[in-house]
Each structure stands twice: as structure tokens, then as C-alpha cells.
Amino acid sequence: ILDETPDQATLAVSVAKARATDTAQKSVQEGVQMHGGIGMTDEFDMGFYMKRARVAAEWLGDYGYHAGLVAQMRGF
Numbered sequence: 001i002l003d004e005t006p007d008q009a010t011l012a013v014s015v016a017k018a019r020a021t022d023t024a025q026k027s028v029q030e031g032v033q034m035h036g037g038i039g040m041t042d043e044f045d046m047g048f049y050m051k052r053a054r055v056a057a058e059w060l061g062d063y064g065y066h067a068g069l070v071a072q073m074r075g076f
Helices: 006-040 045-060 063-073
Strands: none
Touching (some): 006 063
């Protein structure tokens, strides 16, 4: 889609980032829930993934931020 409509690149990237951050957050929440208390410890990788997903969302924008950009670009 970026090759066909480069003027829509910002919109496409924000849609992808919103979906990616939402999926990552849901995945790590389910992983921690599935593994119980050990999922939050440093001895198990799931806690690391949860922390990284949170940092990435803060650094690159979370679902709400990108959903807001998409709404604004679409005139809402």
C-alpha cells in the first residue's frame, strides 16, 4: 500500500503501530496470566517481554496514541 499511495504512509504506519502495540500488550498479559506468579519474575522470560512491550509502547506510542492520530487524519 505504501508504494501505491505514499501520501497515506503516515496513516498506514499509525494503523500498523496501533495494531502491533495492542497485540503485544494482549499477548504479554495472557502470557503472564497463563504462567501465574512466575510470569512476573526475572527468572522467567515473560516478565522481560512484558517490560519490553511497555517500554516500546511508551517510546513509539501506544494504541490510544496511534488510534487518535488515525482518527485525526480521517477527520474525526
